[in-house]
Amino acid sequence: MNHRYSTFVKTINLIVDYICLNVGMVAAYQIEGRESIFWMYNKNYLPVVLLFNLTWLLSANITGLYQHVLHKDSIKTFSHVIKTYLIFISLICVIIIVNSTNTYLITRDFLFSSSTFFGVLLAVWKLLFLILRRSDRARLNDSRSVIIVGCGRIGKDLQAFFQKYTNQGYKVAGFFDDDPDAVDNKEMYLGPVDDCIKYVLDNSINEIFCTLPVSESSKIEKLIVDADKNMIRFKFVPEYYNYGIKPVFVQSFGHIPVISVRAEPLENMLNRFIKRLFDIVFSLFIIIFFFSWLFPILAILIKLESRGPVFFKQLRSGRENEPFMCFKFRSMKVNNDSDKKQATRGDSRVTKIGAFMRRTSIDELPQFFNVLIGNMSVVGPRPHMLSHTEQYASLIDKYMLRHFLKPGITGWAQVNGLRGETPYTELMAKRIEYDVWYLENWSFLLDLKIIFLTVWNSAKGEENAF
Template sequence: MINRHTTFFKALNLVVDYLVLNISLIATYYIENSTSILAGSNKKYLPIVLVFNLIWMLSANIAKLYFDVLNKDSIITFRNVINAYFLFISFICFTILILIGTEAYFITRQYLFYSLALFGSLLGFWKVIFLLIRKRQRASLMDTRRAVIVGAGRTGQDLHEYLLKNWDTGYRVVGFFDDEPSNVSEAGLYLGDVKHCITYVKHNKITEIFCTLPVSEAKTIKKLMLDADKNLIRFKSVPEYYDYGNKPVYIKSFGQIPVISVRAEPLESLLNRSIKRTFDIAFSLFVIVFIFSWLFPILALIIKLESKGPVFFIQTRSGHNNEPFNCYKFRSMYVNGDADKRQATRNDRRVTKLGAFIRRTSLDELPQFFNVLIGNMSVVGPRPHMITHTEEYSELIDMFMVRHFLKPGITGWAQIKGFRGETKTVDDMNQRVEADLWYLENWSFLLDLKIVFLTVRNSLVGDENAF
């Protein structure tokens, strides 16, 4: 039933995508010409419709749009949709405008623009609906695979526990093979000696083997791997290097030599950094021109009328690679001598009436868009801390300094997950650091867009941790 569901949803995605594409082509023609594209006098358009369909098939396959439709994360799904759509537009422009030409089939540039825009809008809307449907039924529709674990030591037990807790990986562990039965405590999970593994797998429709044997069993591992290949069974080796840390690792091959990094860093890529910087500049300019430009004189006047002191609060904070920089904010407190030492607390008497409002709505952070333009901050990233806090927490939390591999941000993953405001305990800060490290290891442009959207939403409805 699971494989049938998987095939069904793949087919559903494909069919609806093509329906959306052809509805866009037909509807746009009808709106422009008040007649059907199928009319006798318009038959020259039909080959173009066929070309559009073939190009979408090519683009979707290159972007792997229909692979693992039930297992893929929503961000990865939308990334594939966007990749397929822009590939589609690129191929269309090249094929129609350059190779075929628009005159041969009486195609107008307006028709191309409106049909592609309508298709992109309808496609995005349909994918949102699909993800909502999938979210409710995902557990029952998951494309699961039956697997066994060879080796019931610590590595094997940890792997089994992880796969049990994370059902969305798609694996269902049938049991263990180990030469020492006492290593398997749960009844029914011990399947036999290692030498019986291949025979069992062949006769019980097992699709994958996870081998967690130590390096000292190299000969056994090699024989298992060869036998698995001969019998068309996927073989995965799980080494013990994960003991060096409790986070995912990134493996890169230098020839035949595997080099292990303790974390993946998407922003190590020049292309990804360029995408992020381009977004930072464009978004900051938008905010400065359309929001800051008219809001600044209003807030500046109220700040000056309410209390003595400057409009802006400028504080030295820890930045990228722990380089200090001047961070700009609207002043939200009465001028005091503890601003560089003590965090704001709930019902803090130092906060002015306007200050309480702009802190709750995050409007006090608006001047930091100039920091973004200068280049010492990003729109999204770990929040910058006071120098004294960096020095303090770097001694208390082992991974604290890792967050400085990134430019600090106006907002971040930690903030939308609720880890903002005062950090009363070391555990509070540790949770914030863990969220920042997750962002560092899982960055994507779509993730940045998601964080910005949720930040704006939280600013409008208010955040109980913003004070």
């Protein structure tokens, strides 16, 4: 469980941060002597407001500023604030350089004044927040007394979890079980299951966690009924826990609860629509403003250095493991091993212009046409050769899960350094771990973060890009 107040505190932080940002902008705008500071009356100022606010949201998502706001210590809190602020200023400066400043009326004086006001207000607010949090943290922690019914492996693991993660706010008073010998610590044994409700009422216990097996269904049903009658919160831990499955997504079919093995945000039609719309818009932008003028230059250089086509085409594993033709700029000499052998460091097949393209990931540009066609996405698990899919599917248990998604030009594994050659099965298993995490945790902001990190890594250079 998350804190009762964690979402509230996170929301307050977000709102006040935006107030600081917009107050700083209004103050800077007023200093510049503008006639109107009201966004609704000033069509030139509105784009600036949207730009700054959206950029702050992206920056905060990149650094995880609003995660665990109740538990970060002071140093870590201010460290994240400073990182977010610097990324925010950097992104604004990059946008100003790329776009004409006349479009948004972002002058140097306005940028300096607004960022200074915002920085000061933000620092004061975070200091005030830390002081308030320190004085009220005990109350905000919302500590709750609970008892656990059933002292099998699940019950003991649940107690161990509460003891390890005290920030969850649960304090276990003890166990109820019909077998006293099941409880290792006799001081934690509170009695048989039938005495559970009376103990809860007499000792102001907040919640009951039931870990009894399904075979004890009659006792479970009685506990639920008695808990409802006495306004006691009752939580049931299902037996499938024993199979090591993480319960992350529950659906109700009538009165029947169905628990999925994992959450898949992109199974939601709205999420798929948002991702597809972004794929189309972003791909058109890259093709029109980058590919259009880079293509003839790279085509000439590729042709001058070695014989063969400009584009390299290869069948790769796509969504639902359907093969599709993946496009790249050819970065190697024409060879017979391209469909089965990965590129290695110092690979003699890689041309000089090919080495440059691979280091900067420019060789992937033609895949934006794959994105437009619909067999790839801008962000997703990287598509593998068919031979590798066949090889690793039998070696790595969760390998095929990556094919629930469209493959991507870049991905969560790649921005975390897991790219290039995979000479060991363990390296591929680690890559799959990141791919599955992306499958379970997709969000539009996560995609934006991955794209930003991809550009950043390409600019600074990557050790495994060869």
